[in-house]
Amino acid sequence: NDLSIPGALHLAVKRSEHAHARIVNIDTTLAAALPGVVAVYTGADLESLWAAPMPCAWPVTPDMKNPVHYPLAVSKVHYVGDGVVAVLATSETISRDALDLIDVTYEVLPAVVDLDEALSDKVILHEELGTNSSYTWPLLIESTPGCVEEAFKNAAFTVKERYVQQRLIPMAMEPRAIAAVPQPFGGDVTMYSATQVPHILKVMAALTLGIPEHQLRIVAPSVGGGFGSKLDVYAEELLCLALSRKHNVPVRWVEERSENAHATIHGRGQIQHVELAADSDGKLTAVRFRIIADMGAYLQLITPGVPLLGAFLYAGVYNLPQAYDFSCTGVFTSLTPTDAYRGAGRPEATYAIECGMDALARKMNIDPYELRKRNFIQKEQFPYTAFSGLTYDSGDHALAAEKATQMADYAGIREQQKTQNVPGAAKRIGIGMASYFEMCGLAPSRVLASLNYGAGGWEAATVRVLPTAKVQVVTGTSPHGQGHETSWAMIASEKLGIPVEDIDVLHSDTAIAPLGMDTYGSRSLPVGGVAIAGACDKVIEKARLIAAHQLECAADDLEFANGLFSVKGSPDRSLPMAALAFAAFTAHNLPDGLEPNLEAQYTYDPPNFSWPFGTHICIVEVDVETGKVQVLKYVAIDDCGNQINPLIVEGQVHGGVIQGLAQALFEEAVYDSDGNLKTTTLAEYLVPAASDVPSITTGHTITPSPTNQLGVKGVGEAGTIGAAPAVMNAVIDALSGLGVTSMAMPASPQTVWRTIQQAKK
Numbered sequence: 001n002d003l004s005i006p007g008a009l010h011l012a013v014k015r016s017e018h019a020h021a022r023i024v025n026i027d028t029t030l031a032a033a034l035p036g037v038v039a040v041y042t043g044a045d046l047e048s049l050w051a052a053p054m055p056c057a058w059p060v061t062p063d064m065k066n067p068v069h070y071p072l073a074v075s076k077v078h079y080v081g082d083g084v085v086a087v088l089a090t091s092e093t094i095s096r097d098a099l100d101l102i103d104v105t106y107e108v109l110p111a112v113v114d115l116d117e118a119l120s121d122k123v124i125l126h127e128e129l130g131t132n133s134s135y136t137w138p139l140l141i142e143s144t145p146g147c148v149e150e151a152f153k154n155a156a157f158t159v160k161e162r163y164v165q166q167r168l169i170p171m172a173m174e175p176r177a178i179a180a181v182p183q184p185f186g187g188d189v190t191m192y193s194a195t196q197v198p199h200i201l202k203v204m205a206a207l208t209l210g211i212p213e214h215q216l217r218i219v220a221p222s223v224g225g226g227f228g229s230k231l232d233v234y235a236e237e238l239l240c241l242a243l244s245r246k247h248n249v250p251v252r253w254v255e256e257r258s259e260n261a262h263a264t265i266h267g268r269g270q271i272q273h274v275e276l277a278a279d280s281d282g283k284l285t286a287v288r289f290r291i292i293a294d295m296g297a298y299l300q301l302i303t304p305g306v307p308l309l310g311a312f313l314y315a316g317v318y319n320l321p322q323a324y325d326f327s328c329t330g331v332f333t334s335l336t337p338t339d340a341y342r343g344a345g346r347p348e349a350t351y352a353i354e355c356g357m358d359a360l361a362r363k364m365n366i367d368p369y370e371l372r373k374r375n376f377i378q379k380e381q382f383p384y385t386a387f388s389g390l391t392y393d394s395g396d397h398a399l400a401a402e403k404a405t406q407m408a409d410y411a412g413i414r415e416q417q418k419t420q421n422v423p424g425a426a427k428r429i430g431i432g433m434a435s436y437f438e439m440c441g442l443a444p445s446r447v448l449a450s451l452n453y454g455a456g457g458w459e460a461a462t463v464r465v466l467p468t469a470k471v472q473v474v475t476g477t478s479p480h481g482q483g484h485e486t487s488w489a490m491i492a493s494e495k496l497g498i499p500v501e502d503i504d505v506l507h508s509d510t511a512i513a514p515l516g517m518d519t520y521g522s523r524s525l526p527v528g529g530v531a532i533a534g535a536c537d538k539v540i541e542k543a544r545l546i547a548a549h550q551l552e553c554a555a556d557d558l559e560f561a562n563g564l565f566s567v568k569g570s571p572d573r574s575l576p577m578a579a580l581a582f583a584a585f586t587a588h589n590l591p592d593g594l595e596p597n598l599e600a601q602y603t604y605d606p607p608n609f610s611w612p613f614g615t616h617i618c619i620v621e622v623d624v625e626t627g628k629v630q631v632l633k634y635v636a637i638d639d640c641g642n643q644i645n646p647l648i649v650e651g652q653v654h655g656g657v658i659q660g661l662a663q664a665l666f667e668e669a670v671y672d673s674d675g676n677l678k679t680t681t682l683a684e685y686l687v688p689a690a691s692d693v694p695s696i697t698t699g700h701t702i703t704p705s706p707t708n709q710l711g712v713k714g715v716g717e718a719g720t721i722g723a724a725p726a727v728m729n730a731v732i733d734a735l736s737g738l739g740v741t742s743m744a745m746p747a748s749p750q751t752v753w754r755t756i757q758q759a760k761k
Contacts, residue, residue, distance in 0.1 A: 001092075001177055001252070001254045003179055003192060003221070003252075005179055005181060005250045005252060007249055007250060008179065008181075008249065008250035008251065008252045009038055009088045009089065009090065009243075009247065009249055009250065009251050009252070010088070010089050010090070010091055010092040010094070010095040010251075010252055010253070011086060011087070011088060011095065011236065011239060011240060011243065011251055011252065011253040012086075012087045012089070012092070012095035012096045012098065012099055012253070013072075013083045013084075013085070013086055013087075013099075013235075013236065013239070013253075013263075014083070014084050014085035014086075014087070014099045014102050014104070015080070015081045015082060015083055015084065015259075015262060015263070016073070016077035016079070016080060016081065016082040016083075016084055016104075016106075017080060018077060018080065018106050018108050018111075018675075019077075019078075019079055019080050019111035019113070019334035019335070019674060019675020019676070020076075020077070020078060020079075020108070020109040020110060020111045020112070020123075020125060020334045020675065021076070021077050021106035021107060021108045021109055022075065022076050022106065022107040022109065023073065023074075023075055023076060023077065023084065023104065023105075023106060024105040024106060024107050025103075025104070025105040026042050026084070026085060026102065026103070026104050026105075027102070027103040027104075027105075028040040028042070028085060028102050030101035030102075030103075031085075031087060031098040031099070031101040031102045034089075034094065034097065034098050034101060035094075036089045036090045036091060036094035037087060037088070037089045037094060037095070037098050038088045038089060038090065038247070039087075039088045039243075039247070040085060040086070040087050040088075040098070040102070041072070041085065041086045041087075041088075041243075042072065042074075042084070042085055043070060043071075043072035043073050043074035043075075043083075043084065043085075044074050046070075046071070046072060046086070046239075046242065047070070047074065049209065049242045049246070050070055050071070050208060050209065050210075050238075050242075051207065051208060051209055051210030052207055052208050052210075053068045053069050053070055053208075054069045054070065054071065054208060054233060054235065054238065054298075054300075055204045055207065055208060055233055055301060056299040056300065056301060056302075056303065056304065057200075057204070057301050057302055057453070057454030057455060058301075058302045058303075058304055058305035058451075058452065058453050058454055059304070059452055059454075060135055060137050060304045060305050060308060060330075060451070060452060061135045061136070061137055061452075063135070064134055064135040064304060064330075065126075065129045065131065065133070065134050065135065066134070066299050066304075067126040067128065067129060067298060067299070067332070068128075069298040069299070070235075071083060071235035071236075071238045071239050071242075072084060072085070072086060072235070072239070077106070078125060078126070078297035078298065078334060079262075079296065079297040079334055079335050079336050079337075079675065080262060080336075080675055080676055080677060081259075081262025081263050081336055081677075082297065083235050083239075083263075084104055085099075085102050085104070086239055086243070087099060087102075088243060088247070088251065092254065109123070110123045111123075111334040111673070111674050111675035112125060112132065112332075112333050112334045112675075113333055113334060113335060113671050113672075113673060113675050114333075115271050115292045115294055115331055115333065116271075116292070118132040118331045118332060118333050119132065119133065119292065119329070119331055121133075125297070125332050125333070125334060126332060129332075132331055132332045132333075133329055133330070133331055133332075134295050134299065134304060134330040134331065134332060135304060135329070135330050136327060136328070136329045136330075137308055137311070137327065137328045137329075137330075138326070138327045139311055139312075139324070139325075139326040139327070139388075140324070140325050140326075140327075141322050141323075141324040141325075141387050141388060142322055142323060142324075142325075143321060143322035143323065147286070147322070147323050148286045148288060148323045148324070148325045151277045151285040151286030151323050152275070152277045152286055152288070154285075155277035155278060155279065155285055155286070156278065156279050156280040157277070157278045157279075157280075157282070157360060157363050157364055158275065158276065158277050158278070158363075159274075159275065159276050159356060159359045159360045159363050160273075160274070160275050161272075161273075161274040161275075161355065161356055161359050161742070162271065162272065162273055162274070163271075163272040163274060163351060163352060163355060164270070164271055164272070164744060164745070165268040165269060165270035165271075165272065165348050165351065165745075166268060166269070166663070166667075166668045166669070166744075166745055166746065167266045167267070167268055167269045167294065167335070167338070167668065167669035167671075168266060168267040168268050168341055168663055168667050168668070168669060169260075169261055169264075169266055169267075169667070169669050169679070169685055170226075170227045170228065170229035170264065170265070170266075170267060170341050170342075171260075171682075171685065171687055172224060172225035172226055172227055172229060172230065173224040173225045174194060174223065174224025174225060175194075175254070175255035175256065175257060175259070175260040175264070176193075176194045176230065176234065176236070176255045176260070176263075176264060177192075177193075177194050177252075177253070177254045177255065178191065178192065178193045178194070178236055178237050178240045178252060178253045178254075179191070179192045179193075179240070179250060179251070179252040179253075180192075180240035180241045180243075180244035180245075180250065180251050180252070181244065181250040182244050182245060182248055182249070182250070186215070187211075187215050187245075188215045188216075188217065189211070189215065189216055189217070189241060189244060189245060190217040190218075190219060191205070191216070191217070191218050191219070191237065191240065191241055192219045192220075192221055193218065193219075193220060193237055194220070194221070194223045194224070194226075194230060195218070195220050195223070195226075195230050195231070195237075195478075196220070196223070196226040196228075196230040196231040196478055196480055196518060196519050196520055197230075197231045197232075197478065197518040197519070197520070198218040198219065198220045198478055198508055198509070198510050198516075198518065199218070199476060199478075199510055199513075199515070199516040199517060199518050200231070200233075200301075200455065200517070200518055201218050201233055201237065202216050202217075202218045202510050204233045204301070205218075205233065205237065205238060205241055208233070208238055209238065209241055209242055209245075211241075211245075216241075216510075217509070217510055217511045218509075218510045219508065219509045219510070219511075220478050220480070220508040220509075221508070222480075223478075223480035223481075223508075224480070224481075225480060225481055226480045226481075226519075227267075227341055227342040227659070228267065228339070228340035228341045228342055228344055228520060229264050229265050229267070229339070229340075229341060230264075230480070231301065231302075231339075231340055231518070231519075231520045232265055232300050232301045232339055233300075233301050234263075234264075235263075236253045236255070236263070239251075239253070240252065240253055257681060257682070258680045258681055261336075261669075261677060261679070261680040261681070261685065262336055262677060262680070263336075264336075265296075265300055265303075265336065265337050265338055265339040265340075265341075266296065266335070266336050266337070266338050266339075266341070266669055267338060267339070267340070267341020267342070267344075268338070268341060268347075268348065268663070269293065269294030269296070269335075269338045270291055270292065270293050270294065270307060270348055271291070271292040272289065272290075272291055272348070272351075272352045273289065273290040273291075274288075274289055274352045274353075274355075274356045275287065275288040275289070276356050276357070276359075276360050277323075278360060278364075281374060282360065282361075282364055282366065282370075282371045282374050282375070283319075283374060283375060284315070284318055284319075284320050284375055285321065285323060286320075286321075286323035286324070286325070287314060287315055287320060287323070287324055287325070287353070288325040288326075289314045289325070289326045289327070289352060290327055290329075291307055291326075291327070291328040291329070291348075292328075292329050292331055293306075293307040293328055293329065293330045293331065293338075294331060294333055294335065294338055295330045295331060295332050295333070295337065295338060296332070296333060296335045296336050296337035296338045297332065297333065297334060297335060297336070297337055298332075298337045299337070300337045300338075300339040301339060302339060302340060302453075303330075303337055303338055303339045304330050305451070305453065306338065306339060306340050306344050306345050307328050307330070307345050307348065308328060308345060308451070309344050309345030309346060309439075309521075310345035310346045310347075310348050310349030310350075311326055311328065311345070311349070312386070312388045312390055312439065313346060313349040313350065313353075313437060313438075313439060314326055314349045314352055314353055315353060315386075315387065316349075316350065316353035316354065316357070316435065316436070316437060317372075317376060317377060317395070317397045317435045317436065317437045317613060318353075318372075318375040318376065318377065319375060319376065319377045319378070319381070320386075320387050321387065322387045323387070324387050324388070334675040335671060335675060335677075336669075336677070340520060340521075342656065342659055342716075342717055342720045343438075343656075343717040343720045343721050344520075344521065344717075346436075346438050346439070346440075346717060346721050347660065347663075347717075347720050347721045347724060350434060350436045350437075350721050350722065350725060351724055351725045351728075354433075354434040354435065354436070354725035354726075354729065355725050355728060355729060357371060357372060357375075358432070358729045358732065358733075359741070359742075362736065362741060367414075368432075368433060368729070368733075369401065369405060369410060369433060372401060372433070372435055373398065373401070376397040376398050376401070376435070377392070377395065377397060378398065379395070379396040379397075379398065379399070382394050382395050382396075383706070390439070390609070391608060392437070392611045393608055393610065393611050393705050393706055393707050394611070394641075394703045394704065394705060394706055395437070395611060395613050395639070395703055396639070396701060396703055397435055397613060397615070399701050400435070400613065400614050400615045400637045400638075400639055400701050401433070401435055401615040401637075403615075403637050403699060403701060404433065404614075404615040404616065404617045404635050404636075404637040404699070405433075405615075405617065407617075407635045407637070407697055407699055408431070408617040408619060408633060408635040408697075410431060410433075410617065413429065413431045413619055414431070416429060417429055417430075417431075421734070421737050425624070426623065426624060426625055427621050427622065427623050427624070428621070428622050428624060428734045428735060428737065428738075429619065429620070429621050429622075429632070429734055430619070430620050430621075430622065430729075430730040430731060430732070430733035430734025430735070430736075431617065431618070431619050431620075431730055431733055432617070432618050432620075432725070432726050432727065432728065432729025432730030432731070432732070432733050433615060433616065433617045433618075433726055433729065434615070434616050434722045434723075434724075434725035434726040434729065435613070435614070435615045435722075436613060436614060436615075436616075436718070436721045436722045437611060437612075437613045438522065438611065438612050438613065438714065438717060438718060438721055439609040439610075439611060440521050440522035440523060440526065440609060440610055440611075440612065440713070440714035440717065441457070441521070441522065441523045441526035441527045441606055441609055441610040441713075441714055442457045442521050442523055442609065443456075443457025443458065443523075443527060443605060443606035443607075443608070443609065444457055444605050444606055444607055444608070445457045445458055445605050447609075455517065456517065456605065457517070457523075457527065457605060457606065458517060458527070458531075458603050458604060458605040459475075459476050459477065459516065459517055459523070459527040459528040459530075459531045459603070459604055460475075460476040460513075460515035460516055460517075460531060460601065460602070460603045460604075461473065461474065461475050461476065461528065461531035461532040461534070461535045461601070461602055461603075461604075462474040462513075462535060462599065462600070462601040462602075463492060463496075463532065463535040463536050463538075463539050463599070463600055463602075464597075464598070464599040465496070465498075465539060465543075465577065465581040465584075465598040465599070466581065466585075467581055467582050467584075467585035467586075468578075468581075468582075469498065469502065469577065469578035469581050469582070470502050470503075470504070471492055471496065471498055471502060471503040471504065472503075472504050472506055473488050473489065473492050473503060473504070473505045473506065473532055473535075474506045474507070474512065474513045475488055475505060475506070475507045475513060475516070475528055475531075475532060476507075476513055476515050476516020476517060476518065476528060476531075477507060477516065477518065477519045477523075477524045477527075477528035478507055478508045478516070478518045478519045479507060479508070479519060479524070480519065482519070482524060482648070482652070482716060483645065483648040483651075484505065484507065484519075484524060484528075485505040485507075486645060486648065487525065487529065487644045487645050487648060488505045488528075488529065488532050489503040489504075489505055490644055490645060491529055491532050491533055491536070491644060491710070492532060492536055495533060495536035495537070495540070496536055496539065496540070496563060496577060497560075497561070497562045497563020497564065497577060498563055498577060515601075515603065521714075521717075522610075522612070522713075522714025522715065522716045522717045522718075523714065524714075524716070525644065525710075525712050525713075525714060525715075526606065526610040526705070526708060526710075526712050526713055526714050527604060527606055529644065529710060529712060530604050530606070530708045530709060530710055530712070531602055531603065531604035532602075533709055533710055534602035534604050534709075535600050535601060535602035536600075537602075538600030538601075538602055539598055539599070539600045540560060542584075542594070542598060542600065543565070543577060543580045543581075543584070543598060544558055544560065544565060545591055545594060546580050546583055546584060546590060546591065546594070547565040547575045547580055548591075549589070549590065549591040550575060550583065550589060551565075551567060551573055551574075551575060553567050553573075563576055563577045563578075564576050564577070565577075565580070580598065581598045584596055584597050584598040585597060585598075606707065606708065607707050608707045610641070610705050610707070610708070610712070610713040610714055611705070611713060612638065612639060612640045612641070612713040612714055612715060612718055613638075613639050614636065614637050614638035614639055614700075614701075614718060614722060615637050615722070616634070616635065616636045616637070616657070616719075616722035616723060616726040617634070617635045617726060618631060618633075618634050618635075618661075618723075618726040618727045618729075618730040619631070619632045619633040619634075619730060620632060620727070620730040620731055620734055621734070622731060622734040622735060622752060624735070624738070624756055626749055626753065627748070627749035627750060627751070627752035627753030627754075627756065628749045628752070629665055629731055629747055629749070629752060631661065631665075631694035631727070632694070633694065633695065633697065634657060634661070634694050634695070634696045634697065634723075634726075635697045635698075635699070636653050636657055636696060636697070636698050636699070636718075636719060636722065636723075637698075637699045637700060637701065638653055638698070638699075638700055638715060638718045638719075638722075639700060639701045639702065639703050639713070640700070640712065640713045640714060640715035640718065641702065641703060641704045641705045641710075641711050641712045641713040642702060642704050642710060642711040642712050643700070643702070643712075644710075644712065649700070649715050650698050652715045652716050652718070652719065653696075653698050653715065653718060653719045654696055654698070654719065655719065656716070656717060656718055656719020656720040656721070656723065657696055657719035657720075657722070657723045658688060658693055658696075658719070658723075659719070659720045659723070660719060660720040660721070660722065660723025660724045660726075660727070661688065661693075661694075661723050661724070661727055662686075662687060662688050662746075663720075663723075663724045663745060663746065664723065664724045664727035664728050664731075664745055664746060664747060665688075665727060665746050665747050665748070666686040666687065666688050666692070666746050666748070667685065667686060667687065667746060668685075668745070668746050669685070670684075686746075724745065727747075728743060728745060728747065731743055731747050731752065735752075735755070735756060735759070738756055738759050738760070739759035739760070740755055740756065740759045742755075743755055
């Protein structure tokens with residue numbers, strides 16, 4: 001709301017206070033009469049403005065059930081927070097005051113908040129679908145038919161676990177904010193939105209409103225965090241666009257914090273049934289996973305696909321034969337819709353296999369680290385063709401784990417446990433680890449097509465060397481705290497030999513950067529950064545032709561280093577990039593047929609996902625009398641290939657670890673049986689404070705990716721993926737002497753204490 005937009009009307013949305021109800025009547029008389037109120041609209045009033053329902057871009061199965069979802073409910077509400085009435089007023093205060101004057105009569109229906117209850121179909125939420133199940137997506141990979149079942153029958157050891165991924169509220173520092181500004185003539189509209197996906201939003205908004213795409217311009221200003229929650233197409237964005245066109249004045253909306261807890265998507269929300277089979281040495285012989293995934297009330301942009309982003313990773317970093325049985329069922333509930341949240345499917349998969357590995361180690365009575373060493377994919381096996389047919393580009397899991405155990409003094413902690421974790425001890429120490437693989441940089445586009453994903457995995461970049469040797473780098477990625485401006489300038493600087501301070505990175509505006517697939521899934525560097533490198537290469541090759549022409553030599557006879565072209569063997573014959581940029585601008589002496597100006601556009605569609613990996617270790621001390629968990633030390637060893645900016649890498653790991661630790665120990669979106677969210681403010685939803693954050697020791701191994709010229713992989717989600725299982729394994733390890741073998745997240749003092757008491761019975 002810091003954008004100054006004269007004459008803007010303010011949007012407020014009346015939201016349902018019931019999780020499941022029919023709309024019987026809406027009386028807006030008093031609200032419409034309030035001075036300053038310009039218009040009041042119900043869902044029925046706006047039906048004619050929509051060319052299509054709100055988009056879901058990932059129909060994961062041909063028979064997936066997707067209920068019709070419009071920006072305002074028309075006849076029925078499906079979660080607390082579902083939009084019912086839109087108010088436009090001359091100030092934000094008036095628009096919100098008017099909400100209290102709207103009288104909505106409901107016929108309240110039973111809410112469904114439990115996933116198992118939802119699967120029973122006792123209460124069907126969307127009658128037109130006939131069921132609460134949206135889809136079932138199976139992935140059965142067997143070397144011979146029936147080999148999974150055979151492996152479980154013949155296994156020396158099996159474990160069967162049930163884990164719950166609780167719902168999380170992304171809680172970005174900045175709630176969402178939107179302003180749609182129509183142009184005085186021509187029908188064009190500029191929308192400013194706190195979004196991660198300006199390019200995707202432009203396409204989807206055009207389709208939903210029936211607006212020619214070229215009449216839309218989307219700008220993502222400085223965005224205060226997203227964590228996946230801002231990669232959606234939201235009702236308020238569509239309302240602002242539609243109503244600004246209808247009234248031909250700017251319309252803006254700012255989300256309040258408590259409103260954010262209802263109106264912005266939630267993350268996670270799964271029940272995981274985990275089964276592992278192993279031989280007498282602990283080598284995995286088969287795995288089986290059954291996932292029930294909470295879709296919430298509706299399917300948002302990629303809701304159904306989020307749990308499947310980890311579908312190929314439930315075997316983790318281990319050398320598994322072709323004996324993999326995975327299935328995910330997406331289920332509707334009377335709760336806020338879910339969608340991508342930092343890691344999106346990958347943290348859930350890693351949690352299942354890594355907590356399962358600790359359970360298997362307990363069953364075998366061996367150390368969890370030893371079990372992992374027996375199963376790691378070995379360095380010499382890379383590039384590794386997995387059971388799924390996917391190729392893991394590079395890795396050295398044993399090295400990452402060894403480095404982590406050394407930095408954490410793993411052996412020393414095991415010795416300390418022998419003297420500290422004795423009968424009657426008030427505080428017990430535990431150590432837990434998690435080794436992870438992440439598939440990120442979602443690509444190539446043909447693979448995404450095979451998964452029925454509604455977009456490509458490419459990224460575009462333009463590099464423009466101006467006549468004065470300043471550089472503009474135009475990127476299709478859209479940063480919101482990742483430091484793209486710094487890293488992209490560093491890539492271009494190293495490529496072109498031009499100082500970083502002379503490079504300007506332009507982004508997040510579809511008029512300036514018309515091509516792009518935006519920022520999510522740790523894709524920015526391994527796709528967007530590589531696209532910039534490719535555009536720089538094209539600029540260099542064009543400059544080479546100009547230099548060869550002016551130096552009267554063959555292009556192949558030129559060397560390029562530090563921004564200077566020189567003739568091989570005759571370094572005194574040279575031309576700097578600055579001179580060539582000006583020559584390209586004047587066009588006085590260019591080779592025949594060469595276009596003026598020094599600029600190139602490059603679109604990169606990766607040949608494979610990128611595969612960052614690592615090992616995280618957490619050491620905790622648990623007070624058995626109060627249940628309080630104190631993290632004594634946290635070690636994160638991550639391998640994201642070559643690092644462009646190590647400081648940014650470290651910052652990304654720190655932030656990710658804290659969010660993973662938050663899921664393990666603090667955060668949970670809690671609902672009552674009527675579907676009311678009980679954790680709508682930061683007083684109830686426990687985001688860790690600075691005082692709750694432990695010291696984090698980071699380190700790295702470097703295994704360059706062989707699939708891109710920079711040798712880079714993603715890192716934005718790594719910390720979140722490794723942290724939760726490492727912390728929870730540590731808590732259970734600390735209490736294993738008391739008979740504790742499982743623990744629900746978050747491991748709050750109350751949960752820990754109750755689990756200890758239950759184990760004593």
